[in-house]
Amino acid sequence: MSLLRRSVPIITLVLLLLVPRVEGQLASSKGTLRLTNDVGVQIGAKPISVDFSWSGRSSGVEAFLVVYPSTSSRYQLSQTLRSGPSGSPLALSRPHSLAFLATPHGYRLSSHIFSAISCGAACAGVYPVELRLASSQTGVTLSQVIVGVPYFPSSSSITTPLGVAPILRMQLSTPSKQLRAALSRLSSSTAAATISLAGSVGTSIATQKGYARLLGSASLHQRILSPYAVLAPNCANLVVSPLIGLESRLKLSGQINGTESRTAVFAQAPTRLELGELRRDKINTTVVPDGVLSQLASVLSVSDPAYVHGLGLTVLGSSRQLSAEFASANTPGGYQRLLADLAQFYFQAPAQSGRVATMEIDLTTAAQVAGATTVLERLQGTPIFSMMTVATAATLPSSHISQSDLRLASAPKRHCTITSKAVRQGLTRLGALASADTGSRSGLEGLVGLAQLATSGNKAIGQRAISLLDQQERGLLAQVQLVGSKTITLTSHSVSVPLTLSSKLPFPIGVQLSIRSSEITFPKGSRRVIKLRRGTATVSLPVVVKALGTFAASAVVSAPNGAVLVTSNLTVHSTGFSTVGVVLTVGAALVLVSWWVRTARHHRKKTSD
Template sequence: MILRQAGRAATVLALAAATLTMSGAVGTAVAGADTPAGGRLNLTQQTPWVSPGQSFQLRLSVSSALPRTRLGVAVTVFDKLTSRSALSQTLQGRSVGVLRAFAPTAVSALPAGPAGEVTVTIPVVSSPPQPPVPPGGESLDLGSCAGGCGGVYPVQVELRDQAGNRVLDRFTTHLVFVGTPSTGTKLGFTWILPAHARPALAPDGRRSLPPDQSRQLAELAGSLARHETVPVTLAPTAETMQALADSARVTDHQTLAALAAVAADPTQQVLTGPYVPVSLPGLADLGLADQATAQLTRGVQVLGATLHAQPNPHTLAMGSPIGQGDLAPLRSQGVDHLVVPDTSLASSGSKLTLTQPFQVAGAQSGLPLVTASDSGLAAHFTRGGDQVLAAHQLLADLAEIYFEQPGSSQPRAVAVETPLDWPASSALLNAALDGLAQSPIVQPLTLSSLDASIPAVGSSGTPVVRQLASQGDETRVPVASLRTAQRRLASFSTVVANDPRLLGEIGDVLLTGQSSDLRPSEQTRYMSGAQAQISAQLSKLTLAQDRTITLTSRTGRIPITVISQTDYTVHAVLSVASDKLSFPNGSSQVLALDRRDNPEYFDVSARASGDFPLSVSLVSPNGDLVLLNSRFTVRSTATSAVAIVLSVGAGAFLLGWWGRSLIIRRRERNRRLVRTGH
């Protein structure tokens, strides 16, 4: 980024002759594999706040294939910024007036640390001149500005190939000069830090936290542990905390313990919220208010079990814009304090940053109270790039907000909610928390402390009221698939007698499938996954393989054996049906299957002999879920009494007929013999 050099603004800074002061030993530059053509320059540390009597130091990492004797570092200081939009322009490479361009200094002449990083020191002279300027050196005079020199000054740092007279790499940071300590209040700053990862719970119910997300969570926890005196507001995702608790990694359990220590610290704050990131009013708009309640209930339950966090479902950090119509569903959930992106607000026409909580126009009883999350501050959390530089740009942005009304007697505060998709970086976290810990103009606050110390009233004592935008972001959830899976799960709950382990595992899949982290196709897979888990449980129930039952008398008892391979008691209703059989004592039985083999008997009466089909079904107690459905064959070999009488009668008749016929034939033969004898 090249910033055009311009004349010095007469009302800003004076320059005294001096040189860049350096200290330390010379190190060796190493060209990394990802070093751009020529070289790379990164910020590893800098002075976050410069008070009278202090110097401004930059510690730089220099990577280049060129020898250090050929490399140089040039520093340019620009005019004091007058607004946050001007600060944004410097980050986008737009020109501002140049205050002072320091001559390049050879990298080989700069003091270097053990890792090869070099240090650049610029003495800042105030009135009286402090610290002393070395003879022949250069310094920055911040003691003779009209209206005061306190403010934010862009500083461009370039890595140059001095032999080739070309710029190899550059970045822009900021010098924050606080000037004479103010008697007014500091700017309050609430930093809402999510402890979040994309869903670790898969549609099939298995839970696995990817290594990169495990590392990022560990970096977050480690940075918070090292800065326990800096108040922050932790916003953990319940599903992520459950993934840490269920993980086989030792480091994940250490991460969870460190986050639990934050939750236990009375100087810190932990926000409870839904099980996964969702828009609660968006769910209500889709007719899923019950799921909004389920998300909050499960979120509070898991955070209580993993972090021992005190439940506070009345305060929510929304993370995405909301509209005026979203307030009623949130109030119905008992929410009385919201943190929403400032992009949710209709323009007020003011050029100043909103630094107070406010009421929403048209809200009943002034509730909920709303704190805006500053989107400009959130923009500093980027993926990749120089994270230490991003941290100091964040601090400079906070300073610029302070200098909008420096030393104001009216308490002011801003909040930022770190984006959920920001990969936590210890480099940014440590640099920013270090700066906040020693800031003379910014006071870190938890969200509850902000509420207690910053009134939602203006300077005139009247309430601050803002209008929300017409509508929030659209919520996408596969409603039909979700409702189908819910109904099946409700029926399955009667089978397992509301076993919390089984229902919790499948219910978590349904809740996770509503996450805003997921694409619609991914959400649908979660709904199907919940159904598949229920089917997997039902597949553990079978019937005995012998499907032919022989009945040797007209009445009898037939056995139906249900085989259960579950580790829990199955509650169900077993029913039989046949057109050729009757069941004197009923065709259904309520069962509690608590062992592997479960023979059940039905009294039966056959209406005829032969082979008859028998339908067998095992259903949930509420009758809505079929667990098993099969067909048996009943073979009746019994003969009825009427048939026996008829058979005996027919036999007797035949015997009589045969006997009579035999007698007649014998008489006829005897008569023929008598005639022949005569």
């Protein structure tokens, strides 16, 4: 006992000397752990290889893998990847020092860890796999990264592939050589025939048509009617709703794409009226946010096809989670997250046919287009997926639902305002030009497209579009002018005033010409309708002048909807007598003569007396 008492201070001293040393080693081993490759899908007993980088101290550090039980749902997978696995691990690999795992570009750990899982085909699933770095002396964890790994005991374990229907929604405002190259690569990729293309390229209709020709209908199997089908909340009482409403957006997008696609995509939940409009336009497939179908108990997943009775529509729900994962698929570990989520989707019902996951991918740069092409090609090469267009997805067996099963948006407000003054003015001018256009409106196609882009959800493109719309509208309005002298001399109380209109517009117009003045009346009306292709035309307005002198008037050119296109100030000189003036003058003269005669007679009579 006395020996033990004498040993305690010595042991304590040794521990006090060792602990700071161990803590110092742990502190110096702190660093950042990053995966530099995607594990992919594991089939059979082949080894799993994980490439990674480590910014901390490598000596005294070892790496190993930990496999946890497979997840049973997409929600559980998401929670596990975010917060870490719960429960005991299934298997651990043999630890190796970082010096042993070193490669020219970092570190690589390979292991047959999945061979420890032996339960036949029932073992197929998405397994959380953790890469862990720990101190080789104390076993304390220094850092860890967890990924979801789809695993199949053998290739025969893969039953019915999951359909994957990607929609590339392009919002590209600035054409460039890089963009042309990226689109060219997209159209020639092995995944091109399975892509549904939506969105806009550039803020001019000519540019969009050019890119549509570049992509080619033979290269991309389907181009969806968008962004003109993608609507921000709109008003039901807009003057120009026929130009920027859903039907117009679908029509113009079809003209640009050169396709008769019967599919429309909504970025937000549509209203019942908008779905009814699709039916009237003979559109039979629509893609909506997955929240629209979220209350369906009869559908295994919100992204499976659903046929809506009464509307004749097949509805597909676009998964926002998959869309977000695809957007980050080119970041470290991003593709593996997308792959694991899609695989979990598959494992919910691996033997069920006719299942499809739909996602929309927003692309705003040429680099994103190139990155999306790479991701799509990788997905196409994965045996558990079957890439397809939205049109193909809509032909899969679907659940039958009623309109009441959909979570639709409320009807648009009957009275609302557009907050942007520039957009409001641009739409007003466009409505006036469209009202005056008596042709096919093909000359206004570019303006209609810009107006639709200006009222879409993309703020950057919207601002650029409204700027171009304003510039082009003012350029067109400048081509409609009242020509001739701005000074009119009237030498009679009742005359006809000539007005000459000149138009250099590329389309025929029908307008109203009128004169406004408080000093003039119009016995046959103050307006005249004139139709003009190109050149000049003159009309005459009969007027009656109320007074002599010089006064102001204005000549106005109005569209049929009442909007003013052109106003010109006139100066009127009236030198003629009016009817009232003549009557008064003659009357006054007669009174004067009568008074003079009577006065003369009275004077003669008085003299004779």
